[in-house]
Ligand code: ATP
């Protein structure tokens with residue numbers, strides 16, 4: 001089974017081809033970070049324009065890497081949402097054009113299902129499992145009893161983890177995207193600044209990071225008003241410790257309550273060194289299998305979309321040529 005995946009939900013134009021749901025044959029990502037950097041974040045209009053310019057080039061490169069033609073592809077999987085509508089539409093329209101021209105099935109994929117399925121490119125999934133999703137726009141705990149079935153048991157009530165990283169980085173005058181910079185700084189500093197942790201109600205698996213973000217901003221501003229400076233590495237270390245403390249504690253509780261066999265980590269923030277080592281330490285007793293994808297599969301790519309698409313294709317999920325981009329798509333929509 002050969003699946004071609006297309007991803008354009010945000011600021012990466014990506015095409016990949018995978019074999020039998022797990023083997024990467026081609027994986028091409030054109031990042032737009034350089035174009036958005038000077039604005040301190042993703043500018044939707046610029047993102048769409050780049051996708052239009054890049055999609056054909058990236059597609060051709062992927063086919064070249066795989067050394068196959070469209071005749072051998074079984075299905076075309078594309079991110080239908082969530083994401084920026086104008087960005088999503090470029091991928092959706094490219095996928096529809098190819099599906100029509102080559103008479104191939106079209107499989108719609110949820111972007112976060114893709115992030116979760118990046119883990120299947122690392123190892124075979126064992127159910128039931130729990131996925132900790134920590135990305136630029138999402139912070140969720142997702143329970144899966146079987147392939148292609150997603151139950152959100154907790155999610156952020158305000159900022160996503162990655163969003164908080166990026167905003168804190170901006171406060172510290174670090175370039176976009178700020179996550180990797182905070183991560184690096186955090187390892188040079190000490191968590192000596194007292195910052196809040198939002199545990200929310202007893203038993204809740206929801207998250208909240210806006211209070212923490214505001215506390216960091218206030219700490220910086222108050223120090224500036226007093227004419228003092230705070231060591232940015234200590235602030236980064238304190239912020240990172242607070243984020244990781246909440247993520248790991250809630251995840252551990254959910255792993256125990258739901259009795260899962262595997263814990264998958266997904267999304268761009270899964271690239272965080274502090275989070276990776278805290279999770280490795282917490283789950284080192286071997287009771288469950290901890291899976292964290294390599295860095296290149298944590299951030300946006302199309303191999304993960306093809307991996308989720310492979311499973312959705314087997315499940316019989318199809319879209320026709322009326323497929324549209326859905327910016328606020330719900331991950332539970334294809335559960336049966
Ligand atoms: P979503 O997947 O929710 O639609 P997205 O696709 O924009 O959002 P991803 O590409 O999964 O998000 O991840 C990007 C985020 O990951 C950014 O917020 C970035 O700062 C963060 N990130 C990347 N590397 C690190 C790191 N080492 N530490 C912390 N955060 C990181």
Ligand code: MG
Nearest residue numbers: 010011012300
């Ligand atoms: Mg991105």
Ligand code: FE
Nearest residue numbers: 135136299300
């Ligand atoms: Fe993403």
